[in-house]
Structure formats: structure tokens, C-alpha cells
Amino acid sequence: xxxxxxxxxxxxxxxxxxxxxxxxxxxxxxxxxxxxxxxxxxxxxxxxxxxxxxxxxxxxxxxxxxxxxxxxxxxxxxxxxxxxxxxxxxxxxxxxxxxxxxxxxxxxxxxxxxxxxxxxxxxxxxxxxxxxxxxxxxxxxxxxxxxxxxxxxxxxxxxxxxxxxxxxxxxxxxxxxxxxxxxxxxxxxxxxxxxxxxxxxxxxxxxxxxxxxxxxxxxxxxxxxxxxxxxxxxxxxxxxxxxxxxxxxxxxxxxxxxxx
Amino acid sequence: xxxxxxxxxxxxxxxxxxxxxxxxxxxxxxxxxxxxxxxxxxxxxxxxxxxxxxxxxxxxxxxxxxxxxxxxxxxxxxxxxxxxxxxxxxxxxxxxxxxxxxxxxxxxxxxxxxxxxxxxxxxxxxxxxxxxxxxxxxxxxxxxxxxxxxxxxxxxxxxxxxxxxxxxxxxxxxxxxxxxxxxxxxxxxxxxxxxxxxxxxxxxxxxxxxxxxxxxxxxxxxxxxxxxxxxxxxxxxxxxxxxxxxxxxxxxxxxxxxxxxxxxx
Numbered sequence: 001x002x003x004x005x006x007x008x009x010x011x012x013x014x015x016x017x018x019x020x021x022x023x024x025x026x027x028x029x030x031x032x033x034x035x036x037x038x039x040x041x042x043x044x045x046x047x048x049x050x051x052x053x054x055x056x057x058x059x060x061x062x063x064x065x066x067x068x069x070x071x072x073x074x075x076x077x078x079x080x081x082x083x084x085x086x087x088x089x090x091x092x093x094x095x096x097x098x099x100x101x102x103x104x105x106x107x108x109x110x111x112x113x114x115x116x117x118x119x120x121x122x123x124x125x126x127x128x129x130x131x132x133x134x135x136x137x138x139x140x141x142x143x144x145x146x147x148x149x150x151x152x153x154x155x156x157x158x159x160x161x162x163x164x165x166x167x168x169x170x171x172x173x174x175x176x177x178x179x180x181x182x183x184x185x186x187x188x189x190x191x192x193x194x195x196x197x198x199x200x201x202x203x204x205x206x207x208x209x210x211x212x213x214x215x216x217x218x219x220x221x222x223x224x225x226x227x228x229x230x231x232x233x234x235x236x237x238x239x240x241x242x243x244x245x246x247x248x249x250x251x252x253x254x255x256x257x258x259x260x
Numbered sequence: 261x262x263x264x265x266x267x268x269x270x271x272x273x274x275x276x277x278x279x280x281x282x283x284x285x286x287x288x289x290x291x292x293x294x295x296x297x298x299x300x301x302x303x304x305x306x307x308x309x310x311x312x313x314x315x316x317x318x319x320x321x322x323x324x325x326x327x328x329x330x331x332x333x334x335x336x337x338x339x340x341x342x343x344x345x346x347x348x349x350x351x352x353x354x355x356x357x358x359x360x361x362x363x364x365x366x367x368x369x370x371x372x373x374x375x376x377x378x379x380x381x382x383x384x385x386x387x388x389x390x391x392x393x394x395x396x397x398x399x400x401x402x403x404x405x406x407x408x409x410x411x412x413x414x415x416x417x418x419x420x421x422x423x424x425x426x427x428x429x430x431x432x433x434x435x436x437x438x439x440x441x442x443x444x445x446x447x448x449x450x451x452x453x454x455x456x457x458x459x460x461x462x463x464x465x466x467x468x469x470x471x472x473x474x475x476x477x478x479x480x481x482x483x484x485x486x487x488x489x490x491x492x493x494x495x496x497x498x499x500x501x502x503x504x505x506x507x508x509x510x511x512x513x514x515x516x517x518x519x520x521x522x523x524x525x
């Protein structure tokens with residue numbers, strides 16, 4: 001019994017310690033004046049690597065999710081004779097929730113894991129140590145551009161995801177199931193409020209971008225420099241980022257709806 | 261005797277409850293080639309990382325050019341490191357940059373050279389290690405020995421006052437080995453670079469070293485000129501310098517008696 005209490009205590013202490021270390025890491029990362037002349041090309045390259053290369057996953061997933069929501073929505077709304085409201089249902093569920101959350105989860109799996117593995121491998125092959133030995137801070141030259149690229153890429157990908165998902169819903173609802181195109185678009189236009197729905201979705205995706213990028217670069221930078229260590233760090237990166245996305249989604253939704 | 265360029269006094273360092281250094285004293289004279297030799301696992305690479313301020317000792321002091329490395333602020337440590345070149349054991353080339361850009365990296369970071377001048381400096385460094393023709397290749401296209409030579413060119417790009425080599429001769433073919441040995445010696449003679457070599461290769465290291473420290477089991481077991489150590493009658497020094505398996509330094513990691521462990525099954 002005492003052992004179990006001691007183990008729980010040790011686990012809690014380690015967790016708090018790691019959280020503190022992650023906080024210190026974030027402060028060291030952000031409390032600097034970036035030299036954009038030097039990191040510019042690297043940020044550009046990372047935007048391609050984490051943003052453009054994630055595009056195909058985002059577009060395909062967005063299309064299928066939109067099509068599924070279109071099908072499910074039509075199936076349910078038809079029972080109440082309200083299938084003309086499909087555009088409204090689709091736009092609100094995607095702009096408020098599915099767009100930011102699913103694109104962030106996909107981003108954590110596709111780009112976050114890649115960032116963690118890349119930084120971890122650079123650590124294992126002493127590239128970070130050699131940079132440090134040259135008097136160049138690896139946080140500024142390696143970690144910061146990747147963090148910044150993640151911060152910029154995810155909100156844009158989230159917008160693309162939402163647009164494609166709405167189109168997927170249109171294809172199923174209007175083209176396949178025969179919902180009137182005029183009512184589909186006009187109901188959507190009438191129901192969606194830019195500030196409450198679209199902007200809140202963008203804010204959510206910005207918060208998720210911050211969380212995913214932070215977790216990914218931190219896990220890579222602090223990974224144990226072995227094959228097993230990098231593998232564990234990559235897994236932790238995806239798991240922690242996914243849980244943070246879902247937890248913060250609830251928190252942000254509660255704040256935005258104003259129910260709490 | 262002049263004031264040492266690197267002055268290590270009473271250095272104590274442990275890692276994961278294992279004592280790596282116990283009150284070690286080492287002095288590296290300015291402009292000389294000092295070799296640190298010893299069996300595997302004695303912490304020779306760790307020593308270079310301690311000098312570079314990558315690791316922090318538990319006790320003791322490491323001064324480079326009069327500055328206590330571990331008392332420097334992050335900014336001053338970064339400035340001090342610009343005067344140190346470290347050739348890592350596996351090269352540690354940046355995998356996302358070509359050989360040319362790897363060598364150009366420290367120059368772009370710390371100098372204001374025009375791209376034209378920078379190109380000439382990089383090509384000169386690459387010519388010195390025989391890799392001018394490989395400037396456009398990526399590190400993944402190089403062999404182990406070529407990676408080490410490219411890393412060597414990068415380490416000397418800024419002409420540092422202190423050069424540290426971590427196992428520079430491992431994995432080199434006889435031609436590259438001969439070139440590297442001569443290059444280290446020439447760099448030391450022409451630029452008066454203070455040089456530290458960590459190596460197992462007794463023959464090549466003793467050929468160019470002015471002074472040798474022998475490390476084993478966390479302490480200095482011998483020091484002196486290469487000739488003095490090669491002729492030493494002290495059992496542990498003799499064992500290492502002549503590559504004998506049995507002697508004062510155990511070949512086997514501590515374990516239960518062999519027969520007893522086999523009969524346990």
C-alpha cells in the first residue's frame with residue numbers, strides 16, 4: 001500500500017517536473033529576438049515540409065469527412081423533412097468543430113511526429129551538439145523555424161480542410177441525394193456567422209497549432225538519443241498532442257459558447 | 261613553463277551513478293599537441309564535451325584561455341566556443357546541408373564574408389581534406405571516412421585556437437589516415453593551434469603528439485612524452501601502449517566467475 005502511494009507520488013512529481021521543463025523550454029524558445037534573415041530560408045523549407053506535404057492528407061480526409069457528414073446529416077434530417085437544412089448543419093459542424101479538431105489531429109500524426117523524429121535524430125547523431133559547439137544556438141537555428149512553420153501551417157491547413165469538407169458534403173447532398181443547391185447554399189449563408197463560427201474555428205486551430213508544435217519540438221529536443229528513445233518520443237508526441245487537442249477543444253468550446 | 265591553454269583541475273564527473281572522472285588534473289600547453297589516450301569507456305569523449313561546456317562537472321574546474329568554461333554566461337560561452345573546433349567521432353555533419361554548405365555554415369554564422377570570398381575559403385578547406393570534388397554531395401552520399409574529413413574541414417573553417425579531435429583516425433583507409441595525421445600536424449605548426457587528440461590509435465597519435473595523458477578507471481594513470489610512455493615499465497601503461505589483453509587494466513567488464521555463471525543454467 002505504502003509502495004503504491006510512493007509510486008503515485010513519484011509519478012506525480014515526475015509529471016510536474018516534466019511540465020515545468022516543457023514550460024522553461026517554451027520560454028527559452030519564445031523569449032528571443034529571431035534573426036529572420038538567417039532563419040528565413042529554413043522557415044520557408046519547413047513550411048513546405050510540414051505544410052505543403054501535409055496538404056494531400058488534409059484534402060483527402062476533408063473530402064471524405066464532408067461526404068460522411070453529408071450522408072449522415074441527410075439521413076437524419078430527412079426523417080424530419082428538413083433535408084434542405086443540410087448546408088447549415090454541414091457548415092456549422094465543420095467550421096466550429098470538425099475542421100479545426102480533425103485537421104489538428106491529422107497534423108499531429110503527419111507533421112508533429114516527423115518534427116519530433118527529425119529533431120531527435122539530429123540529437124542522436126550529435127548534429128545539435130556540433131552546432132552548439134560552433135557557438136550557434138540549436139534552439140534558434142533548428143527548433144524555432146520548425147515551431148514557427150507549424151504555427152503558420154496548421155491554421156491554413158484547417159481552412160483548406162473545412163472548405164474541402166463543405167464541398168464533399170455538397171457532392172453527396174446536392175449532386176447525389178438531390179438536395180436543392182439553392183437552399184443548400186442560402187441556408188448555409190444565412191446560418192453561419194463569421195465572427196461566432198468561422199473566427200472561433202480559426203482561433204481554435206491557432207491554439208491547436210501552438211500546442212502540437214510545442215509538444216513536437218519539445219519531445220524531439222529532449223528525446224533519449226537512441227533508436228528506442230526516438231521511437232518513444234515520437235509516440236509521446238502524437239499521444240500528448242492528440243489529448244491536448246481534445247482537452248483544449250472542450251475548454252475553448254465552453255469559453256466560446258459562453259455556457260460556463 | 262607557459263600558462264596552460266586548457267587547465268583541468270580536480271575534475272570529478274559521474275553519469276548515471278557511474279564515476280567517470282575522479283579528481284583528474286590535465287594541462288594542455290598552448291600551441292602543443294596533447295593526446296588523451298586510454299581504453300574504451302574511460303570517458304575520453306566525455307572529457308571533450310566537458311571542455312566545450314556541453315556537460316557540467318560535479319566538481320573541479322575547467323579553464324580555457326583563463327576562463328572557467330562552466331562559470332561563463334550562455335552568451336559568453338557561445339563566444340568562447342567560436343575559438344574551439346571539435347571534430348566529432350561520427351562527423352556530425354548536418355544531414356540537410358550539402359558538404360559545401362556544411363563547411364560554409366560556421367563562416368556564414370560568424371563572419372561577414374561575401375559569398376564569393378566564402379566560396380574560396382570553403383574550397384580551400386575542402387581541398388586540404390581532398391574533398392573539393394565532393395562539395396556538391398549530400399552527407400548521405402559520403403562514406404564514413406569522407407564524412408569525417410568533411411567534418412574536419414568544417415571544424416577548421418574558422419581557424420580556431422583550440423582544436424579537439426575525437427577519434428580522428430578511426431575508420432580511415434591508410435591514405436586518408438596519413439593525410440589526416442600530416443594535416444593535424446601542419447595545422448598545429450602553421451597556425452600554432454593548441455591541439456587535443458582523443459584516440460585509441462597509439463602509433464599514429466604518438467607520431468605527432470608532444471605530450472600524452474593516459475586515462476583509465478576515472479584517473480590519469482600516466483603522462484609524459486610519447487617516447488617516455490612507450491618505454492615505461494609501469495604495468496598498466498605498458499599494457500595499453502603495447503596492446504596487451506591481460507594486465508593491470510581489466511579487459512573484462514566486472515562479472516561473476518565465468519564457470520559459476522555457465523553452471524547456473
